[in-house]
Amino acid sequence: MTSLFEEIPQAAAEGVPVRRVTISVNGQPRTADVEPRLLLAHLLRQGFKLTGTHTGCDTTNCGACTVLVDDLPVKSCTMLAVQADGHEVTTVEGLAGPSSLHPLQEGFKDEHGLQCGFCTPGMMLAAKALLAENPDPTEDEVRFGLSGNLCRCTGYQNIVKAVLAAAATMRGEA
Amino acid sequence: MTVTEPTSRALDEIKIGGMGASRKRVEDNRFIRGRGHYVDDVVLPGMLHMEILRSPLAHARIKSIDASAAWDIPGVRLVLTGEMMATRNLAWMPTLSYDTQAVLATDKVRFQGQEVACVIADDPYIAKDACEAIVVDYEPLPVIVNPTQALAPDAPIIRDDKQNQPDNVCFNWEVGDRDRTDQAFADADVVSKIQLHYPRSHPSPLETCGSVADFDRATGKLTVYMTTQAPHIVRAAVALIAELPEHLIRIVSPDLGGGFGNKVPVYPGYVMSILASILTERPVKWIEDRTGNLISTGFGRDVYLEGEMALRKDGRILGIRMHTDSDHGAFFGDAQPSKFKIGLLHSAFACYDIPTAHLTARGVYTNKAPGGVAYRCSFRVTEAMFFQERMVQAAADDLGMDQAEFRRINFVRDDDFPHRTPFGFLTDSGQYEKCLQVGLDAIDYPGFLKEKEEAAKNGRLLGIGISCMTEPLGAGNSREYDILGIKMFDSAELRVHMTGKAILRTGAKTQGQGHETTWAQIVAHELGLPADDIVVEEGDTDTAPFGMGTYASRSTPVAGAAIAMAARKVKAKARKLAAHLLEVSEEDVEWELGRFYVRSAPDRGVTIQECAMAAYSNMPDGLEPGLEANAYYDPPNLTWPFGCYIATVEIDPVTGVWDVLRFVAVDDCGVRINPMIVEGQIMGGLTEAYAMASMQFITFDEEGNCIGSNFMDYLLPTAWETPGWELHEVVTPCPHHPIGAKGVGECATVGGPAAFVNAVMDALKGHGVRNVDMPLLPDRVYEAITERHDVSGAPPIRTDR
Ligand code: FES
Ligand code: FES
Numbered sequence: 001m002t003s004l005f006e007e008i009p010q011a012a013a014e015g016v017p018v019r020r021v022t023i024s025v026n027g028q029p030r031t032a033d034v035e036p037r038l039l040l041a042h043l044l045r046q047g048f049k050l051t052g053t054h055t056g057c058d059t060t061n062c063g064a065c066t067v068l069v070d071d072l073p074v075k076s077c078t079m080l081a082v083q084a085d086g087h088e089v090t091t092v093e094g095l096a097g098p099s100s101l102h103p104l105q106e107g108f109k110d111e112h113g114l115q116c117g118f119c120t121p122g123m124m125l126a127a128k129a130l131l132a133e134n135p136d137p138t139e140d141e142v143r144f145g146l147s148g149n150l151c152r153c154t155g156y157q158n159i160v161k162a163v164l165a166a167a168a169t170m171r172g173e174a
Numbered sequence: 175m176t177v178t179e180p181t182s183r184a185l186d187e188i189k190i191g192g193m194g195a196s197r198k199r200v201e202d203n204r205f206i207r208g209r210g211h212y213v214d215d216v217v218l219p220g221m222l223h224m225e226i227l228r229s230p231l232a233h234a235r236i237k238s239i240d241a242s243a244a245w246d247i248p249g250v251r252l253v254l255t256g257e258m259m260a261t262r263n264l265a266w267m268p269t270l271s272y273d274t275q276a277v278l279a280t281d282k283v284r285f286q287g288q289e290v291a292c293v294i295a296d297d298p299y300i301a302k303d304a305c306e307a308i309v310v311d312y313e314p315l316p317v318i319v320n321p322t323q324a325l326a327p328d329a330p331i332i333r334d335d336k337q338n339q340p341d342n343v344c345f346n347w348e349v350g351d352r353d354r355t356d357q358a359f360a361d362a363d364v365v366s367k368i369q370l371h372y373p374r375s376h377p378s379p380l381e382t383c384g385s386v387a388d389f390d391r392a393t394g395k396l397t398v399y400m401t402t403q404a405p406h407i408v409r410a411a412v413a414l415i416a417e418l419p420e421h422l423i424r425i426v427s428p429d430l431g432g433g434f435g436n437k438v439p440v441y442p443g444y445v446m447s448i449l450a451s452i453l454t455e456r457p458v459k460w461i462e463d464r465t466g467n468l469i470s471t472g473f474g475r476d477v478y479l480e481g482e483m484a485l486r487k488d489g490r491i492l493g494i495r496m497h498t499d500s501d502h503g504a505f506f507g508d509a510q511p512s513k514f515k516i517g518l519l520h521s522a523f524a525c526y527d528i529p530t531a532h533l534t535a536r537g538v539y540t541n542k543a544p545g546g547v548a549y550r551c552s553f554r555v556t557e558a559m560f561f562q563e564r565m566v567q568a569a570a571d572d573l574g575m576d577q578a579e580f581r582r583i584n585f586v587r588d589d590d591f592p593h594r595t596p597f598g599f600l601t602d603s604g605q606y607e608k609c610l611q612v613g614l615d616a617i618d619y620p621g622f623l624k625e626k627e628e629a630a631k632n633g634r635l636l637g638i639g640i641s642c643m644t645e646p647l648g649a650g651n652s653r654e655y656d657i658l659g660i661k662m663f664d665s666a667e668l669r670v671h672m673t674g675k676a677i678l679r680t681g682a683k684t685q686g687q688g689h690e691t692t693w694a695q696i697v698a699h700e701l702g703l704p705a706d707d708i709v710v711e712e713g714d715t716d717t718a719p720f721g722m723g724t725y726a727s728r729s730t731p732v733a734g735a736a737i738a739m740a741a742r743k744v745k746a747k748a749r750k751l752a753a754h755l756l757e758v759s760e761e762d763v764e765w766e767l768g769r770f771y772v773r774s775a776p777d778r779g780v781t782i783q784e785c786a787m788a789a790y791s792n793m794p795d796g797l798e799p800g801l802e803a804n805a806y807y808d809p810p811n812l813t814w815p816f817g818c819y820i821a822t823v824e825i826d827p828v829t830g831v832w833d834v835l836r837f838v839a840v841d842d843c844g845v846r847i848n849p850m851i852v853e854g855q856i857m858g859g860l861t862e863a864y865a866m867a868s869m870q871f872i873t874f875d876e877e878g879n880c881i882g883s884n885f886m887d888y889l890l891p892t893a894w895e896t897p898g899w900e901l902h903e904v905v906t907p908c909p910h911h912p913i914g915a916k917g918v919g920e921c922a923t924v925g926g927p928a929a930f931v932n933a934v935m936d937a938l939k940g941h942g943v944r945n946v947d948m949p950l951l952p953d954r955v956y957e958a959i960t961e962r963h964d965v966s967g968a969p970p971i972r973t974d975r
Contacts (some may be wrong), residue, residue, distance in 0.1 A: 054214075054381070074408075091208065110200055115688070118431030154858050156861065
């Protein structure tokens with residue numbers, strides 16, 4: 001069992017209601033006792049120590065916290081951990097296989113689709129969901145599909161290239 | 175430059191990841207796996223969490239603060255208020271501009287979002303709950319949101335905490351030759367004028383600010399992990415503010431989720447987390463929320479510019495007059511070199527051959543967040559170049575001249591360098607006309623003009639905008655540039671291990687620019703060590719040499735030069751080792767990439783790796799063991815890259831919405847270390863330019879409420895809105911930089927905005943409009959089209975009542 005903020009034993013102060021959740025995270029069942037108001041992003045980051053999921057805003061705008069819940073992209077800053085109970089969550093840490101990177105990871109590196117890297121996990125997961133739905137998107141479809149994710153560094157052009165390159169690889173064309 | 179004679183055994187520079195290689199970034203290996211290490215990823219045993227209570231009002235006297243309910247919440251460890259800070263003499267702190275700034279408000283609040291109290295608790299949720307339980311009684315005061323209000327005779331004094339502050343003026347400053355400029359205007363055939371507001375804009379890196387302070391009572395050592403672009407400046411500041419001994423302060427800037435100037439100042443949150451850690455003897459983490467970031471941390475711009483140009487009928491510019499009023503908010507929290515109150519605004523018009531100019535600048539306090547940081551810009555250069563290119567277009571229009579031709583006849587010519595600018599800078603190199611021509615050819619200038627004319631017949635509004643500029647980067651030489659008295663040099667330390675692998679540390683701090691990749695390329699270029707064999711570290715003041723950090727595009731011009739110089743020192747020692755190994759005298763040793771050889775017998779040689787091994791195992795008598803060097807580089811001058819940006823747009827006259835048809839960028843940033851990264855920097859910069867021109871701005875209503883306090887109100891372009899970028903290059907090496915580089919991180923942000931605005935104004939030509947302030951929101955453009963007048967963007971904004 002993982003408790004939230006486990007480095008502070010008295011985190012769940014007296015009188016605070018706690019719910020037990022079990023979430024499959026990157027294929028591993030994880031269990032935690034959480035406050036009902038705890039955001040999924042915070043459970044992933046602080047509770048499960050999966051710090052690849054970032055948070056960049058308070059208003060569901062930036063997409064840095066995007067993860068997949070049952071393969072659909074979700075802004076994990078806007079979902080309560082208790083809502084994820086019983087569901088499957090994929091984070092950036094779950095993208096790569098045991099010995100190889102995911103084509104999106106390759107694409108982002110090869111096409112210089114990242115600079116500071118803060119938006120990158122969310123971008124890649126949003127792109128993964130996009131490609132699952134549309135394996136052969138046009139440039140415009142990629143741009144539209146990623147419009148829920150902000151990047152302050154790259155100007156998006158190389159992100160689009162990266163996603164198109166990954167799509168080609170995933171279709172077996174490259 | 176290194177002399178390399180082409181011989182058969184020299185390494186292929188591109189293959190080893192040297193200069194000019196589009197080497198894939200090494201930092202990406204961790205970022206794409208979600209293994210970056212940003213400040214919020216730092217977790218220390220026993221760590222507490224801090225949240226800040228901010229003022230809801232822009233200007234108010236604090237009558238009382240009651241924090242008792244906050245203390246009662248289980249899990250709360252500490253509540254700090256201004257009064258408590260004051261007892262430790264920490265309620266106020268110095269800014270980087272010789273002003274003072276409140277850490278926690280004591281007497282009154284001076285802007286919405288100002289820090290009023292903070293809570294340290296077992297987790298951030300509890301800390302936030304406790305902030306909400308604090309009761310503050312405010313007495314509202316009249317609010318000032320622009321310079322006109324600040325300068326009114328009966329304006330309330332915002333900085334009544336300061337002695338000798340009878341008004342809201344924060345500085346007056348001037349530069350140039352007033353008399354000569356007056357004469358130029360007296361001699362002019364035509365005088366052209368323009369007036370505009372460069373709106374307040376927030377850099378908003380995707381990661382907000384934050385810190386984890388860890389004071390160890392046993393050792394007396396303070397370690398602070400924090401989002402800073404300049405860790406050594408922070409160490410100096412902490413030593414001064416907290417009066418801790420500098421050798422017991424360790425500032426670590428881990429991976430940064432972008433900076434763009436926002437992470438240069440020292441913010442109250444950092445200071446409070448430090449004090450909280452000292453008081454609780456536990457590590458204390460503070461992670462700012464987005465609203466806190468947008469409403470309280472360093473913004474850019476917010477400058478009112480007006481000026482005029484003295485012109486001869488034939489199109490030659492005779493002189494420039496400029497005046498600026500800059501809105502600094504409640505505290506002068508700029509991070510400009512100390513001699514230059516309005517930054518390098520007087521670099522305006524540097525690419526034009528103009529005999530004389532004069533600039534007056536006045537800064538004012540208002541009830542807005544402090545800042546005036548260099549937002550992806552080399553110290554107010556963005557405002558300078560925007561004004562310059564808007565003025566140039568207005569002048570060309572007034573003269574009835576073609577905008578490209580007007581620029582061409584006024585450019586500094588290629589054989590005119592070094593050139594003294596009208597405000598006294600010395601530029602050293604460039605091919606301005608060539609860059610312009612590359613841009614015009616790329617966009618098919620004559621073709622577009624024809625298309626525009628045709629379209630006009632059908633009532634369509636097409637426009638083309640040009641923006642050309644050379645900007646001063648790489649501050650800077652120690653004669654002129656310092657922050658708080660510390661000269662703006664930079665540093666590098668290179669240690670080659672015995673197997674020829676190496677570690678390089680610099681005083682710069684990457685925030686996405688890819689230093690870990692490009693710095694190794696400079697070493698590869700100088701020493702022939704494969705870039706993959708060199709690890710680069712930055713950001714830890716315990717290990718990195720003292721440097722001034724990364725902003726103002728200064729890393730490659732200054733730290734990059736230091737790296738080359740350190741590598742050259744290593745090479746000089748390696749040459750001695752090579753002579754020893756080859757049993758010849760040093761003068762008989764020649765160098766080609768990766769290898770020393772005997773001049774008379776080129777087959778006899780030793781690799782740089784063999785020299786490294788010898789440095790630890792087989793050094794000649796009298797030679798110190800080891801192979802390492804450091805270098806502190808004080809640049810002889812600034813570097814001057816050039817950019818030419820051309821946009822074509824179409825406006826929908828029914829809605830005022832404008833679309834970018836094409837955008838061409840021609841950048842001459844000197845020698846490119848890693849072309850892939852350079853292009854990435856340019857595209858990112860252009861996107862911020864587009865953002866400022868089209869949507870991104872922070873404004874205020876008359877009560878001082880910040881409009882733009884979250885990403886729903888503060889609009890940043892997404893992939894969907896952002897145009898495609900067409901990039902071109904021209905290379906004019908910098909004559910004084912060891913590898914000929916000039917810096918590039920900000921050129922596109924600096925030069926880009928005017929291209930968009932000039933394009934929209936070109937499309938509106940004939941509508942009786944001279945200026946629409948950025949951002950060119952559809953309603954502003956629509957107002958200009960339908961009401962045929964200029965549209966100002968100055969706050970306060972109209973609010974729907
Ligand atoms: S953190 Fe910005 S959308 Fe979730
Ligand atoms: S790479 Fe920095 S925000 Fe996208």
